Amino acid sequence: MSSRNAGEVARVEDAGLTLAAQAGDVSALGLLLERHRAGMRAVAVSVLGPGPDVDDVVQDAALTALRRVGDVRDPEAVGAWLRMIVRNAARSLLRGAAEHRPLDEVRVPAADSGPERWLEHHAMRDWIWEAIEQLTPTLRLPLVLRHFSVGVTSYERLAEACGVPVGTVRSRLSQARAKLALALAATADAPHGDAGRRTRASRIEARETLLAAESGQFGKLLAERWSPEAALVRGNQPVGGRDLLVRGMECDLEAGVRQHLVHAVAGRSLVVWEMDITNPDDDPEHCPPAVAWLMSLDDAGRAHRLRLVHPSPLRADRLLLV
Known part of the structure; x- marks a missing residue:
């Protein structure tokens, strides 16, 4: 198969996975992230250089993708969309002002997008919260503050809030993100609170x-x-x-x-x-x-x-x- 044909096949596959993820299939989103993880990491390294911030930015981008996958207008270009998220997060980190939009502030659909998009918007938010409730309190606190709060998002503030060193905060966030992925899969079909x-x-x-x-x-x-x-x-x-x-x-x-x-x-x-x-x-x-x-x-x-x-x-x- 020529490289051109291979690229076309990959874009079609990306489009199918993106549409499935937008319909609430967490496994499809997981496959998308795995397909593009190398490219996302390469972007982070190009902006930040090697170091622990690379993994943090890629992991944060994965959660951003979770809450905003419904915003993707061109499913075949989802790879570029993911890399853009990483690039913006890495640049914000360099400026010392990482922009963490709270997870419950998923972008409100346009007025003409129909009731289906409104239902998708609210269902996604409720599903995320249901999964977060499955985490232990030790892991839940730093994750919620990092991705839901507005002011308590830096590692230093998280360490203060949790009463632990910054290194421990990084470790707990990494564990929390991994467990959240499992919890999302486990709660996909469960009833979700409002x-x-x-x-x-x-x-x-x-x-x-x-x-x-x-x-x-x-x-x-x-x-x-x-x-x-x-x-x-x-x-x-x-x-x-x-x-x-x-x-x-x-x-x-x-x-x-x-x-x-x-x-x-x-x-x-x-x-x-x-x-x-x-x-x-x-x-x-x-x-x-x-x-x-x-x-x-x-x-x-x-x-x-x-x-x-x-x-x-x-x-x-x-x-x-x-």
Whole structure:
């Protein structure tokens, strides 16, 4: 077979796999990634040079492909599309500003794309979340922050949030991605919860929590909605219970500090609220400019453990709050 014919056959095969992946066949997506992994890796090496960042960028690109495969307009050119994702991620990493669009922010289909595309959009998001819930808490936290949050995406911030060294974060992310692929295959035909509804409800709860705090009802709200054993965690060790949380919030409010929700992530076992912080004019350095609330939930869906991480400041006007 001539090289030209071989190329045509490969493009036809790519098109078939892409269409199957867009229909929700995770094995088809896996085959696509394997077919093009060498090319994706070559692009990463050409931009970054040899090193551990190459594997990270390729793995991140695989997850991006998972959430955005429905965006591919020319299935025969999916290889070029995958290499473009790698190239953009590698260049962003070099700039020190890797762009991790949250996974629940899958691109909204055009208004004229029909109900089938809307169903595909929501089904894909719910399927991803269902698979993530199959991971252990140790692997789930860094994966969710890396790919779902806006501000807590760097390895340094992930290490702070998880209370482990950066090298451990890299290892856990690698394990989490591998296990997520297996979990996606295992949950493809399982019922999936409504991730969008869960996130919308969590966003409302976050705003209600901030309003309760500003009206002096933070302690009452925690007693009603959070676990009786709720605790603030630093590293991996609890440092105080609800009383400490109330005192900390009251002290900040008395100082004139205000928090403003800009992004929310909500799974069945893990919730992330990302806030911008406004400091008083007479004390502009009182608090860092942003904070992320990382909440592990108990079996009843109540906040059980809270970690506070201060990422780079968030820009509400740059976020897509779907």
